[in-house]
Amino acid sequence: MDKTKELLRGDNLVVQFRQTQGFRRTLICPVNEISLAVAANEILGIVGESGSGKTTLGRALAGMTSIVRGSLWLKGQNVSRLSRKELRKYWSQVQMIFQDVYNSLNPIYTVEQQLSFPIQRHATPTQSVREELENLLQITGLTPTAAVRARLPHELSGGQRQRVAIVRALAARPDLLIADEPVSMLDVSLRADILQLLARLRNDLGLAIVYITHDLPSAVYIADRILVMYGGCLVETIRADALIRESRHPYTERLLAAARFENPGSSPFSGGGSANSSVLLTSYRGCPYAPRCPIAAQICSTTRPSLIRMGRDHSAACHALSGSHQAQSG
Amino acid sequence: MAEMTASPLDAKDDGPRRAPNPSRFGWLRVLKKNRKAQAGFIIFMGFILVAVLAPEIARYSPSNTNFPPLQPPSAQHWFGTTGLGQDVYSQFIWGTRSSLIVGFGATLISTLLAVAIGMYPAYWGGWLDRVMATFTNIFLVIPGLPLMIVAAAYVHHSNTLTMMVIIGLTGWAGRARVLRSQTLSLARREFVWAARLTGASDWRVLVHEILPNMLSLFMASLLYGILGAILAEAGLEFLGLGNLSGISWGSLLYWANNGGAVLDGAWWWLLPGGLGIAVFGTSLALMNFGLDEVTNPRLRQTSLASKDRLSRAWRALKGESPQ
Amino acid sequence: MTENNSAILRIGHVSVVYETEAGLAPAVNDVSLELEPGRILGLVGESGCGKSTLAQAIMGLLPPNASLVEGQITVQGRDLYTMSEPAMRAFRWKNVSMVFQSALVTLNPVIPVGKQFEEIFTVHQPAMSRAEVRRRIEELLVLVRIHPQHLRNFSHELSGGMRQRVAIAMAIALDPALIIMDEPTTALDAVVQQEILDEIRRIQEIKRFAVVFISHDLRLVSYISSEIAVMYAGKIVEYGPAQRFLSEARHHPYTQGLLDSIPHLEGERFTIHSVPGSPPDLVHLVSGCAFHPRCAAAHEACLAAAPQLKGVVDSGQIACFDIERKQKEEAHG
């Protein structure tokens, strides 16, 4: 990636949480040595299983969760550990759309009340707050705007809330938008509109977007590059337009198969409990995908594979792709 | 408080917890809508009025002992007289005033403490919150009444102010815990983060996002606080640990009891103090019930009137529109 | 939808209106549906078309500014709206349960998840021993692929998808006869989603409970359901067996739009199309068919009156004048 255009970079980011297990205290690591970079004007997709640490990574990038190890850089400045005051400055450039829309709107304020503060704070002097609000509601399909403006959050449907949350983040005019499942409750048609809107904003305003989702097709659709996470680790990173053809990691393959709804109900998808949580433990040493991987070998459950470069903008972490385990034909 | 103790099942039965009309002044609407709350409020205001107007409506000085003792109620002495020849009515009026002053003053102190120790650190989180939470919990396990008795006995000659302080200092912990857990659960909600991210200062977040969301709880806690303080004051006075030169509902009871009102059958001497506490307490409880009914959807009766009205409106609408 | 005595859920000409500042908003408008035990009814439609409202109406949990102004809903032959409050509360969760769109409703933020789970059993099945409850909970968690260690977590310590899965597990905990799932898998990746849907279907076939599965994702719904109802602006515009929606059958123009907008693989990329136009305004509903402003096939008839659900070939029902006309033309040769 072009270094000069680099907006945000994270080096070996680690986030940990304490977890009680019986009487033992353990540490889980939903973000495990993840390095990434987002260029200005770029859309980076982060996809992965439920519970794989996408939200935690997003919150860490937004400065909401402290980073245990590693460093985070915004426009060349180290932003790994910020004071409360510095954070406020950071947030004037970085915004987040939250996954849980039922939690992310203040229940006692109308849509207009929720939105005028960010608009007011960040509006250009030429626009009136009302016009800007009207405009934002229009482009997100929150029509009729007059009625929507006066609604309290509990009077909105799930998808309508989601769009209000999107408007709020956009109103703050960020350079980087971290969007955590911003369209999960929208029907495909509206989803396409909103995704196109985000893509348009990227082009018009030079907005960079980290698009977090479990929905591979929409990530492939909108993103330039895609990061695939599993069990807190980065397992593959690849250009979106190459993903379908060139992705190599077994988990990405499986995700792709599920996204195509290939052989619904057939064997690859049934059985197998969630090993998910135990692979997040800091004490776990193997490949996070090993417990469920159809081609896992001995080495997979004992040694963590490191990212191997597969090509331009493409790396994957899998023993089967390096020489370390005889890749089985499977 | 209903929100704190609600079991998950209650939550499910509430259905969407979005159902309670969430509005900043939801608790105010209680007065407009709820009969119980209205009744409670009227009684409450009556007492306030009595307290404020005490000098005007008391017919004699409460300490005047020049009347014939132990007179039953009469035209001169509406509530009769005490064993020492004081006018019970005047004592009751003045007692209302000082009981309420102590009650409100103590509540003010405990509220300030509860906010400072429970709410504020909960918002900031981190070690401060942990320390304060531990402190609160330690305080909670110390039984309140004995602590108060010890404190009051230690002070010896309490006056109104020391009474307030003693009651206030012993009464904050439970309220701090309630406010803390509510603040914690709100501060974790993502709209609080969203406000911060869009540029709101901590102050704005606390005052504009969090506090308005817990006003109902805050009001409930306030009502309980006043009730607790009034009861504590009466308790201390009754045990003779209060301000014995002063006149309050508690001291009225104390003197009646010690003066042998029961033995002499002087019910009029005994009754007003107890009734004052009971009725005032009831008014607080009524307001609290009302608050609960409006904010807790489980207790809300569905309004049939509005259902009929909506059905009619709907039929009218359908009649007009080309269906 | 023919009269049927074995139906577990019967919705007859139900309308639900919201009272808003702008006026009455009929979020559910003359909807009739029936569901038999052991079947899964998929309910799809645009954001804001009234899916959740219908679900809440079935549960008897409408918000205070909404009212069921018309029609009747019975679950197992019983009308929730005539029950006393305690009877209703006992009926709910045990006979009919719901996975709410918002996990906030199901999960209390200040109580650990496990404790809330246990409470379901202590309240509704007090006879069960602690060990039994424990075993049952772990069994349920395996179904939704969650490790029992998370029982100690508070809901905000779970990921979005984990919260949804816990909510699903809670809803099936008491083996109710009817479960309403309102967008239960919006936060789940395709792999886990399929696994869970398969699990739901597997136990559903054993326990024979009925499911109303609400989603905005037609593809997902056609994967899991036996029947599908498509909703637009509070009305059912198409109803039929799920196979209909996987085949090249004739569809309501809105359904067709939804089908076309399913992301599909095109060479190297997924492409997504959208249904043009803006979502309907429920308060000021247009006259005639609510979809006509966005419909390419609309003609005068569509502006004048609202089309009714009519049977079409292969047991589907569609409310569309254009389809009616085409069918007539075909019938005449």
Ligand SMILES: Nc1ncnc2c1ncn2[C@@H]1O[C@H](COP(=O)(O)OP(=O)(O)OP(=O)(O)O)[C@@H](O)[C@H]1O
């Ligand atoms: N505050 C927290 N305390 C403890 N554990 C946490 C906390 N937040 C997240 N976790 C754990 O971290 C793991 C990853 O969670 P995260 O929310 O990042 O997942 P996700 O990839 O966003 O999943 P989903 O797609 O389901 O939203 C989960 O196992 C979760 O239980």
Ligand SMILES: Nc1ncnc2c1ncn2[C@@H]1O[C@H](COP(=O)(O)OP(=O)(O)OP(=O)(O)O)[C@@H](O)[C@H]1O
């Ligand atoms: N309490 C309320 N007061 C007024 N209008 C409401 C209320 N709740 C919902 N609405 C409106 O009713 C319509 C239907 O809402 P509902 O929640 O049923 O939609 P939905 O189909 O579930 O949508 P989504 O897929 O986005 O969740 C929406 O337009 C919404 O704005």
Ligand code: SF4
């Ligand atoms: S490293 Fe092993 S377990 Fe992990 S994905 Fe590759 S083959 Fe599978």
Ligand SMILES: [Mg+2]
């Ligand atoms: Mg998440």
Ligand SMILES: [Mg+2]
């Ligand atoms: Mg909904």
